[in-house]
Amino acid sequence: MAGDGSATTTAEPPPRHQVLLLRPFPFVSAYEEAFRSKFEPLKPSESNEPLHSFLITHAQSVKALICSAMKPLPAATLRCLPSLELVVTSSAGVDHIDLEECRSRGIVVANAGDSYSVDVADYAVGLLLDVLRKVSAGDRYVRGGLWAVKGNYPLGSKVGARRVGMVGLGSIGSEIAKRMEAFGCHISYNSKNRKPSVSYPYFSSVHELAIDSDVLIVCCALTEETYHLIARDVLLALGKNGVLINVGRGALVDEKELVQCLVRGEIGGAGLDVMEDEPNVPKELYELDNxxxxxxxxxxTNESFSNLHELILGNLEAYFSNKPLLSSVI
Amino acid sequence: MAGDGSATTTAEPPPRHQVLLLRPFPFVSAYEEAFRSKFEPLKPSESNEPLHSFLITHAQSVKALICSAMKPLPAATLRCLPSLELVVTSSAGVDHIDLEECRSRGIVVANAGDSYSVDVADYAVGLLLDVLRKVSAGDRYVRGGLWAVKGNYPLGSKVGARRVGMVGLGSIGSEIAKRMEAFGCHISYNSKNRKPSVSYPYFSSVHELAIDSDVLIVCCALTEETYHLIARDVLLALGKNGVLINVGRGALVDEKELVQCLVRGEIGGAGLDVMEDEPNVPKELYELDNxxxxxxxxxxTNESFSNLHELILGNLEAYFSNKPLLSSVI
Incomplete structure (x- = not known):
């Protein structure tokens, strides 16, 4: 065919920018080859150097890093990297990053956007169904061989007609509300401001929302204002049959008070995807079936995995091509 | 006030019919007083006599019994009770009752009706979310203290856009389908006949449905025709990423084949509320995190509890007042 053979010109390989990976990221490892074709990953986790010394070694050349919500990115770390221009986090939340320091230095920050809202929403509903209907506890009962020995397991509680209070009604909260409506639940919400496009009842106080709810689902951002938003008074207002679901951040809830309320039976149950001092979990909770x-x-989810990898790569490529970030935070 | 005092006439207490309780029913115990005010419960479980001898003792007087799906009610038991006229089961399904024997003797049967469909539907969705998103397995991981030691738990699978095949689309199946649509799933179904009022794609063969589905949710009645409906070929058609949920009856699934498919990874996972030889569970399943x-x-649920008690009482009262049963099966 015409042109056969003539098309094989050797293209100049594009320059590979260094990208610091502050943790071993599974989504980078899974697509290591694709990543390496465009960027040079720097992995302190694979180096014999201590992190601080590793950072000093690469201080002048590192313009971009990838971090996650699992580990803080404090000013101290950022100050080791004077050439840093871009932080990409694999999370939706950015509370683990010292945004003040980034702002003052003009470092731009990209996050995972809101494309993972549906996964969080699905999971929040899964946790709620589990707590109300005792799914995990029932599974533990059967696996422990108790069904045949001790007979029926205690019943769970009905899902329908529950008053579900959303603490936060962003993209995640809206997806959760949509799902819970299909179960016949009544939705209301608390957020910084009333949302004009939403018809659910609005509560400006999370305490008032808790009084009017059987379930609180926490899915707002963690900020200075929302730190320990779910305090003891909110939990007591939720009451002894009330259920708390947290798919936001651990520190949105006063965990010490939550544990005490659960142990004393002052609230009915909880489904917790996040903890204040992850991955450490208060041992008292291990004993509780509710x-x-x-x-x-x-x-x-596995399916989000390659999407996230593409978003991270896309943000890095956009930045180094002087294009707008795909999911810019600051 | 006019008439004060004059209204206290002594009414003749109505005759209390004997009702045989084939098992200690929690919903009868919880409302024992209300039950005793209308009927005389006969409880073989509280007698020193063996069951057979207990039945013989009361053979001539027992006109009604209450049974559950947890224990068969075979012809042999029914034949010990020549005066029996009414069987009330606390279950929606009636496959545990020898209906042939009942029919031939003119014994009428009442079940729990379909007022519990929403509870079953909620639970089926809970099981599916749990299997796909590994909720119970994640809980086991955290409680085992592994989060802090071994790090992240493997990701689950996305719920949305799954093709959910309903095996049975009665009141339970319809409620499940409604919920799964809110998660963005695509519904199709198999049942004895196409339902003209339903727009979901219909498959007359469960094998064809399995080929076209990522998830099968089994919620049809157990009959001679549906025994082992989910056979090896159906499981293989569902495939190695496919998930089976069973909230119907254990014997709808060829359990031996299911266990083999799960152990060999020939299907992706399962959520099982029912087993073929309840409460005995194949031990191989205890080891599987999927x-x-x-x-x-x-x-x-707890909330359905008093409703069920009222339905059972209502069926007994209706029968002994020569009124139509509230939830008649035959």
Whole structure:
């Protein structure tokens, strides 16, 4: 055919920018080859150098890094990297990043956008169904060989007609509300401001929302204002049959108070994908059958995995081509 | 006030019919006083006599009994009770009752009606979310103290856009389908006949449905025709990423083949509220993290409890007042 053979010109390989990977990211490892074809990954986790010394070694050349919500990115770390221009986090939340330091230095930040909202929403509903209907606890009962020995397991509680209070009604909260409506639940919400396009009842106070709810689902961003938003008074207002679901951040809830309320039976149950001091979980919770514990995995599924990898790569490529970030935070 | 005092006439207490309780029913115990005010419960479980001898003792007087799906009611038991006229089961399904024997003797049968469909539907969705998103397995991981030691737990699978094949689209199946649509799933179904009022794609063969589905949810009645409906060929058609949910009856699935498919990874996972030889569960399943095991409790919640008690009482009262049963089967 015409042109055969003539098309094989040797293209100049594009320059590969260094990208610091602050943790071993599974989505980078899974697509290592694709990543390496465009960027040079720097992995302190695979180096014999201590992190601080590793950062000093690469201080002048590193313009971009990838981090996750699993580990803070404090000013101290950022200050080791004077050439840093771009932080890409694999999370939707950015509370683990010292945004003040980034702002003052003009470092731009990209996150995982809201394309994972449906996964979080699905998981939040899964946790709620589990707590109300005792799915995990029932599974534990059967696996422990108790069904044949001790007979029926205690019944769960009905899902329908529950008053579900959304703490946060962003993209995640809206997806959760849509699902819970299909179960016949009544939705209301608390957020910083009333949303004019939403017809659910609005509560400006989370305490008032808790008084009017059988279930609270926490899915707002963690900021200075929302730190320990779910305090003891909110939990007591939720009451002894009330259920708390947290798929936001651990520190949105005063965990010490939550544990006490659960142990004393002052609230009915909880489904927790996030903890204040992850991956450490208060041991008291291990003994409770009305609690479902989850290792911070609401946000992802296998199917989201390659999407996230593409978004991370896309943000890096956009930045180094002077194009707008795909999911810019600051 | 006019008439004060004059209204206190002594009414003749109505005759109390004997009702045989073939098992200790929690919903009867909880409302024992209300039950005793109308009927005389006969409880073989509280007698020192062996069951057979207990039945013989009361053979001539027992006109009604209450049974559950947890224990068969075979012809042999029915034949011990020549005066029996009414069987009330606390279950929606009636496959545990020898209906042939009942029919031939003119014994009428009442079940739990379909007022529990929403509880079963909620639970089926809970099981599916659990299997896909590994909720119970994640809880086990955290409680085992592994999160802090071994790090992230493997991701689950996305719920949305799944092709959910309903095996049975009665009141339970319809409620499940409604919920799964809110998650963005695509519904199709198999049943004895196409339902003219339903727009979901219909498959007359469950094997064809399995080929076209990522998830099969089994919620049809167990009959001679549906025994082992989910056979090896159906499981293989569902495939190695496919998920089976069973909230119907254990014997709808060829359990031996199911266990083999799960152990060999020939299907992706299962959520099982019912087993073929309840409460005995094949031990191989205890080791599998892609399986959620549940002690046959989809059908009830605490809130359904008093409703069921009222329905059972209502059926007994209706029968002994020569009124139509509230939830007649035959």
């Amino acid at each position: 609690v479902v514990l989850s290792p911070h995995k609401a946000v992802f | 399986v959620v095991l549940s002690p046959h409790k989809a059908v009830f």
